[in-house]
Amino acid sequence: MNIKLVTVGKIKEKYLKLGIDEFTKRLSKYCKLEIVELNDEKAPENLSEKEMIMIKDKEGKKILSHVKDTTYAIALAIDGKNLSSEELADKLNNLSIMGKSNVTFIIGGSLGLSDEVLKRADFKLSFSKMTFPHQLMRLILLEQVYRSFRIIKGEPYHK
Numbered sequence: 001m002n003i004k005l006v007t008v009g010k011i012k013e014k015y016l017k018l019g020i021d022e023f024t025k026r027l028s029k030y031c032k033l034e035i036v037e038l039n040d041e042k043a044p045e046n047l048s049e050k051e052m053i054m055i056k057d058k059e060g061k062k063i064l065s066h067v068k069d070t071t072y073a074i075a076l077a078i079d080g081k082n083l084s085s086e087e088l089a090d091k092l093n094n095l096s097i098m099g100k101s102n103v104t105f106i107i108g109g110s111l112g113l114s115d116e117v118l119k120r121a122d123f124k125l126s127f128s129k130m131t132f133p134h135q136l137m138r139l140i141l142l143e144q145v146y147r148s149f150r151i152i153k154g155e156p157y158h159k
């Protein structure tokens with residue numbers, strides 16, 4: 001399976017970088033992983049609603065230029081659907097069985113994802129109603145994708 005991760009914003013925290021590198025390494029046994037890290041747009045405090053939408057739209061266009069028409073796109077969104085780890089594993093496994101072996105996960109920047117990106121998404125995945133910083137979200141997602149492959153393969157992992 002080919003897993004692509006399109007993200008907005010860099011990983012600045014060293015401890016997160018270490019974790020992301022670890023799961024990237026672990027995942028190499030199960031899939032081809034590509035991470036596209038896009039520069040975020042400058043977003044100073046006190047932006048108006050209109051300005052925020054403009055920034056999200058700009059970031060959204062950059063994101064979509066890395067999302068192929070043929071890929072199954074999963075946008076990470078707080079208002080999306082909650083899945084258990086087993087359900088995410090099932091989803092990835094079913095996609096693979098159906099021949100949809102290109103999956104793109106999308107993580108937004110500090111302002112979130114544009115409507116255009118959310119509309120393009122084939123599935124909106126929520127990790128709870130809580131807001132996570134995009135850097136931490138990347139690590140959590142990679143761990144859950146790794147967990148999915150362990151479940152699919154019937155291999156032991158932490159409970």
Ligand SMILES: C[S@@+](CC[C@H](N)C(=O)[O-])C[C@H]1O[C@@H](n2cnc3c(N)ncnc32)[C@H](O)[C@@H]1O
Binds near residue numbers: 078110113
């Ligand atoms: C700092 S958050 C953006 C917060 C923004 N106010 C929003 O409502 O999307 C950055 C990105 O991390 C992801 N994210 C954060 N928390 C999430 C959650 N609980 N479930 C799914 N994705 C989440 C989303 O892709 C989001 O665009």
